[in-house]
Amino acid sequence: KAGVTQTPRYLIKTRGQQVTLSCSPISGHRSVSWYQQTPGQGLQFLFEYFSETQRNKGNFPGRFSGRQFSNSRSEMNVSTLELGDSALYLCASSLEGSRNEQFFGPGTRLTVL
Amino acid sequence: QQQVKQSPQSLIVQKGGISIINCAYENTAFDYFPWYQQFPGKGPALLIAIRPDVSEKKEGRFTISFNKSAKQFSLHIMDSQPGDSATYFCAAVGGNTPLVFGKGTRLSVIA
Secondary structure, eight states: OOOOEEEOSEEEEOTTOOEEEEEEOOTTOOEEEEEEEETTTEEEEEEEEETTEEEEEOSOOTTEEEEEOTTSOEEEEEOSOOGGGOEEEEEEEESTTOOSSOEEOOOEEEEEO | OOSEEEEOSEEEEETTSOEEEEEEEOOTTOOBEEEEEEOTTSOOEEEEEEOTTOSEEEETTEEEEEETTTTEEEEEESSOOGGGOEEEEEEEEETTEEEEEOOOEEEEEEO
16 A cells, blocks of 8 residues: 655745645545644644544645645645745545544655745 | 653663663553654664553563552663664653653663
8 A cells, every 4th residue: 555645845935925836645545634843842732634624724824725636635725925834744644533543644855945 | 741751851771781761651541551662863663552441462572461449650671782772762642632741761781
């Protein structure tokens, strides 16, 4: 069974630009969560989607948004990029209704210059 | 407010030794406590997990000990190997709270 895939793996943007990251969950998984990982703050929860609905949102500004499609694939968008948005963005998927066993993708490394 | 506190930040262990990482939590709604292992350039991988109705869970060389009254849990890696060198994260989830992580422990196993 294929794991969680994330595209692109690496991205370089400049301040003020916007970016869209994509996540394809494990086949059969309908829940997708996004996390930001930085050396200073560690792993921080961004948002969680289940059946195309946002179930939970972390403490991030409105510049961070996401959505989930009917095939469970998810995208997250960051608008008006800031230097501090440089991070590894991780997507995790889990079975229907379960937050417990979350399986992570390799992440997208975003660098904002 | 850090919901899960993890220590130590870094750990150096001799090959064959025991690695011990500790975590503490506050939210009593947490009902699932996983540990993740992350190698450089990779996403975290689920290693082992425990529920609060069990005091210990063992899978191979990895053991979780859980103390519900103290709200603490720990990961023990027996017979540590150089291939175990990675960053380990404890985490907790439950109620309406999403998965929250400790800050991580960088483990180095030296020969």
